[in-house]
Amino acid sequence: MERIVIFDTTLRDGEQSPGATLVPDEKLEIARQLARMGVDVIEAGFPLSSPGDFEAVSRIAKEVRNASICGLAHADAAAIDQAWEALKGAADPRIHVFLSTSDIHLMHQLRKNKEEVMVQAVSMVKRARRYVSNVEFSPMDATRSDPEYVYHIVEAAIDAGATTVNIPDTVGYVMPLEFEALIRGVFERVRNIHKAVVSVHCHNDLGLAVANSLAAVRAGARQIECTINGIGERAGNCSLEEVVMALHTRKDFFSQFASQIDTTQISKISRMVSDYTGMIVQPNKAIVGANAFRHESGIHQDGVIKERTTYEIMDPRSIGLVSSELVLGKLSGRHAFRQHVAEMGYQLSEEDLGRAFLRFKELADKKKEVTDRDLEAVISDELRMSHEIYRLEQVQVSCGDHSIPTATVQLIAPDGNILSDAALGTGPVDAIYKAINRIVGVPNRLIEFSVKSVTEGIDAIGDVTIRIESEGRVYTGRGAATDIVVASAKAYMNALNKLLAAQPSYASKP
Numbered sequence: 325m326e327r328i329v330i331f332d333t334t335l336r337d338g339e340q341s342p343g344a345t346l347v348p349d350e351k352l353e354i355a356r357q358l359a360r361m362g363v364d365v366i367e368a369g370f371p372l373s374s375p376g377d378f379e380a381v382s383r384i385a386k387e388v389r390n391a392s393i394c395g396l397a398h399a400d401a402a403a404i405d406q407a408w409e410a411l412k413g414a415a416d417p418r419i420h421v422f423l424s425t426s427d428i429h430l431m432h433q434l435r436k437n438k439e440e441v442m443v444q445a446v447s448m449v450k451r452a453r454r455y456v457s458n459v460e461f462s463p464m465d466a467t468r469s470d471p472e473y474v475y476h477i478v479e480a481a482i483d484a485g486a487t488t489v490n491i492p493d494t495v496g497y498v499m500p501l502e503f504e505a506l507i508r509g510v511f512e513r514v515r516n517i518h519k520a521v522v523s524v525h526c527h528n529d530l531g532l533a534v535a536n537s538l539a540a541v542r543a544g545a546r547q548i549e550c551t552i553n554g555i556g557e558r559a560g561n562c563s564l565e566e567v568v569m570a571l572h573t574r575k576d577f578f579s580q581f582a583s584q585i586d587t588t589q590i591s592k593i594s595r596m597v598s599d600y601t602g603m604i605v606q607p608n609k610a611i612v613g614a615n616a617f618r619h620e621s622g623i624h625q626d627g628v629i630k631e632r633t634t635y636e637i638m639d640p641r642s643i644g645l646v647s648s649e650l651v652l653g654k655l656s657g658r659h660a661f662r663q664h665v666a667e668m669g670y671q672l673s674e675e676d677l678g679r680a681f682l683r684f685k686e687l688a689d690k691k692k693e694v695t696d697r698d699l700e701a702v703i704s705d706e707l708r709m710s711h712e713i714y715r716l717e718q719v720q721v722s723c724g725d726h727s728i729p730t731a732t733v734q735l736i737a738p739d740g741n742i743l744s745d746a747a748l749g750t751g752p753v754d755a756i757y758k759a760i761n762r763i764v765g766v767p768n769r770l771i772e773f774s775v776k777s778v779t780e781g782i783d784a785i786g787d788v789t790i791r792i793e794s795e796g797r798v799y800t801g802r803g804a805a806t807d808i809v810v811a812s813a814k815a816y817m818n819a820l821n822k823l824l825a826a827q828p829s830y831a832s833k834p
């Protein structure tokens with residue numbers, strides 16, 4: 325069996341999805357789960373890009389020991405030095421250096437010729453090698469570059485010390501047969517290719533990211549770069565769950581290849597990434613969509629009842645999809661709660677655990693059955709709230725078909741003061757948002773609002789996702805509560821706090 329190295333870039337390329345900003349605590353929690361499921365390399369961020377990215381990479385490097393931790397750097401001395409600063413606590417640090425190679429990028433973006441780019445790539449790979457023995461080099465936009473130039477620069481990067489060479493389909497342009505030929509070319513034309521692992525990084529603009537990655541494996545690639553739920557720049561990246569389950573389900577076809585991913589963790593991490601980023605998974609998404617294992621037609625249902633494999637190529641249990649069990653009741657104590665939450669894979673601080681426990685108790689009073697899905701929603705909500713600059717203390721609304729929707733809100737300001745205000749609106753949510761705006765006073769536009777229930781039943785937790793826009797940037801917010809009006813207020817506070825955190829006056833320094 326040949327091992328396919330799974331390189332997860334959810335925390336770097338995935339976070340580049342508009343509005344998917346994550347705070348360092350959320351990134352750390354996702355990184356822990358990625359390592360738990362067996363991801364080989366975690367690209368934790370781009371340390372030079374922001375103080376938040378630097379902090380996240382550095383905390384993940386120190387705390388997540390059972391995976392290689394990678395930091396991205398463009399081919400520039402300051403970016404490489406900063407990547408090393410963030411990574412230096414890691415058990416197995418990797419610096420990922422990238423530089424464009426296509427004529428389009430050279431002419432319009434870098435304004436350099438091929439020789440200059442070659443010299444820069446070599447010198448920056450050498451610089452990264454001074455810090456770490458594990459260096460990856462990516463010729464960006466490789467699939468729109470002259471293949472001969474790609475082979476040359478890859479060869480030079482390996483001579484300079486690159487141990488992994490990654491061929492990115494940066495704009496999701498290539499077709500599977502073409503990509504397979506390009507990767508075969510790498511093996512045929514690059515003299516020293518036996519000294520490096522060949523990797524691929526495919527974007528999904530034409531919906532071909534997974535197909536291209538698998539075609540590359542057939543041509544000799546042994547590392548696949550991917551993200552949970554396929555999130556990422558524009559149409560996203562190769563989806564981890566799809567590519568891993570393709571290798572797993574079609575063992576007959578990919579007989580000599582295997583990843584070391586524990587597939588039973590997939591469903592859980594998919595929900596976690598969706599909860600934290602606010603990127604909702606489409607119902608018909610392969611593997612992790614809500615409908616992926618649902619059968620609607622009578623003939624299909626009849627077949628599955630008689631024999632599951634008639635219409636299911638994967639066992640839902642193989643991705644960890646089990647019906648939500650009743651886990652804890654209202655008499656369960658803090659000890660049982662702590663243990664159960666740890667078994668679910670969370671490592672919460674005492675403070676976060678205390679708050680989550682109180683929320684669980686409140687929930688157990690309102691809801692007959694508290695399931696793992698409910699606990700996930702509560703914990704995600706608590707983690708979100710623990711980073712807020714302004715905190716929602718109280719919300720009250722009055723509405724109905726013969727009244728003017730009116731909301732009163734109380735927020736705790738950064739200095740600890742309690743601020744209250746009220747507003748009228750076209751509906752209860754509008755009134756709440758207007759009342760909050762009167763206190764926080766940051767202009768923005770609501771561009772999306774959606775509500776779904778976490779589990780079935782009339783007493784289910786409502787999960788609200790919103791997107792707001794301010795000065796061309798999108799911020800996602802999420803909130804969970806049994807009362808959807810309260811969940812809407814929390815979602816708005818979550819998005820607003822991300823907007824505030826992005827303002828220079830609030831940003832923390834590394």
Ligand code: KIV
Nearest residue numbers: 422462464465492494
């Ligand atoms: O899409 C891309 O080319 C990238 C590189 C940084 C590898 O994300």
Ligand code: ZN
Nearest residue numbers: 337494525557
């Ligand atoms: Zn990318």
